[in-house]
Amino acid sequence: MMSDILLPGQSVSLPRGPAPKLGGGLYLKDGQVRASLVGVAQYEGSTLAISRVRSHPPAANSIVLGTVTRLSPLQAIVSISVVDGIPLPAGEEFNGVIRTQDVRATEKDKVKISDCFRGGDVIKGVVISLGDARSYYITTARNDLGVIFATSEAGASMDPVSWQEMRCPKTGRIEKRKCAKPETL
Numbered sequence: 001m002m003s004d005i006l007l008p009g010q011s012v013s014l015p016r017g018p019a020p021k022l023g024g025g026l027y028l029k030d031g032q033v034r035a036s037l038v039g040v041a042q043y044e045g046s047t048l049a050i051s052r053v054r055s056h057p058p059a060a061n062s063i064v065l066g067t068v069t070r071l072s073p074l075q076a077i078v079s080i081s082v083v084d085g086i087p088l089p090a091g092e093e094f095n096g097v098i099r100t101q102d103v104r105a106t107e108k109d110k111v112k113i114s115d116c117f118r119g120g121d122v123i124k125g126v127v128i129s130l131g132d133a134r135s136y137y138i139t140t141a142r143n144d145l146g147v148i149f150a151t152s153e154a155g156a157s158m159d160p161v162s163w164q165e166m167r168c169p170k171t172g173r174i175e176k177r178k179c180a181k182p183e184t185l
Contacts, residue, residue, distance in 0.1 A: 009036075025051075056084075062126070064127060094136060098113075103139075163181070165179070166179060
């Protein structure tokens, strides 16, 4: 698919037919065309090249991916590493905050941050607003938003079993999380 963002070293799938000329951002290794830049492969005439995808800071309604770095009883601090599907350069992450009232749409007063997130969880959220000078306010109050990747205490990648629980495949133990609905369902 030519609309997918490629990462350096990733192989590029070519359509059947004559091999295109390789332009900027692509190289040939072991008979495979690979990307040397982050970006999207596009044809410019008969030449296939990668056009750079520039990252941008989050804005209201931007979909973000990030890692929970710190928890307090009232909020989770998130290091934002992907904005609108575009990864940010290493070291240029933004900070975000998920407040208790922004975790889910119903029963906002019963939310316990420690039952929804843990340090190291990867979350998908939407930016609500700029927040203060240091961070963006993020919400997970939709079915498709929340924890998308978590590691159990046993060190295994956990699988979601409901919107508020994940199971460790090693031990079978269930841990509470505010899970994002998998895109395949």
